[in-house]
Amino acid sequence: EVQLVESGGGLVKPGGSLRLSCAASGFTFSSYSMNWVRQAPGKGLEWVSSISSSSSYIYYADSVKGRFTISRDNAKNSLYLQMNSLRAEDTAVYYCARDIARGFGVDYWGQGTLVTVSS
Amino acid sequence: DIVMTQTPLSLSVTPGQPASISCKSSQSLLHSDGKTYLYWYLQKPGQPPQLLIYEVSNRFSGVPDRFSGSGSGTDFTLKISRVEAEDVGVYYCMQSIQPMYTFGQGTKLEIK
Numbered sequence: 001e002v003q004l005v006e007s008g009g010g011l012v013k014p015g016g017s018l019r020l021s022c023a024a025s026g027f028t029f030s031s032y033s034m035n036w037v038r039q040a041p042g043k044g045l046e047w048v049s050s051i052s053s054s055s056s057y058i059y060y061a062d063s064v065k066g067r068f069t070i071s072r073d074n075a076k077n078s079l080y081l082q083m084n085s086l087r088a089e090d091t092a093v094y095y096c097a098r099d100i101a102r103g104f105g106v107d108y109w110g111q112g113t114l115v116t117v118s119s
Numbered sequence: 120d121i122v123m124t125q126t127p128l129s130l131s132v133t134p135g136q137p138a139s140i141s142c143k144s145s146q147s148l149l150h151s152d153g154k155t156y157l158y159w160y161l162q163k164p165g166q167p168p169q170l171l172i173y174e175v176s177n178r179f180s181g182v183p184d185r186f187s188g189s190g191s192g193t194d195f196t197l198k199i200s201r202v203e204a205e206d207v208g209v210y211y212c213m214q215s216i217q218p219m220y221t222f223g224q225g226t227k228l229e230i231k
Contacts, residue, residue, distance in 0.1 A: 105215035
């Protein structure tokens with residue numbers, strides 16, 4: 001069974017930093033591209049960042065480029081999102097999401113971790 | 120970025136009746152590999168999104184056959200043949216032809 005478990009969310013002041021983690025199990029993590037997708041309270045889904053299986057290809061939404069860094073450790077079956085210079089508009093539930101095999105698009109999602117940016 | 124536009128934004132359906140959601144993209148989602156990268160998700164209240172349909176018309180594992188997807192190019196439709204109470208939530212379309220995925224605004228389905 002595919003499992004994605006996020007952690008690291010919490011309350012942080014504007015301008016602060018936070019590092020999210022996603023622990024993957026139930027599949028060969030090193031074979032899949034991975035994503036972070038967020039959802040502000042009461043709003044829709046917004047793709048944030050993606051990383052290919054070997055970290056060769058990395059993409060960011062314009063809204064987080066230069067502030068967020070995605071990374072992965074295939075030996076630890078883990079995905080990360082380092083978030084710096086946080087703003088109030090970054091407040092959201094952050095989902096770890098797996099890309100589908102042999103194509104592009106998300107098939108499995110974690111339960112999410114809440115990040116609140118407030119003074 | 121590709122803009123995804125869903126209609127309607129809300130839907131109220133009697134159990135047993137059909138429902139349909141439209142999704143239009145600002146660019147064709149047909150990839151050079153021959154696949155069309157249009158996905159449908161359902162987010163039930165208090166839960167993460169779950170995949171219903173991938174590549175326009177392929178039902179994901181465990182998805183009931185009352186859900187179907189169709190379309191091509193820039194125009195797509197999700198249909199529920201007979202709505203059930205467990206189908207309530209927000210439905211999203213998503214394009215993945217570009218590395219920066221984008222979602223529609225969401226369509227909220229409620230039961231009458």
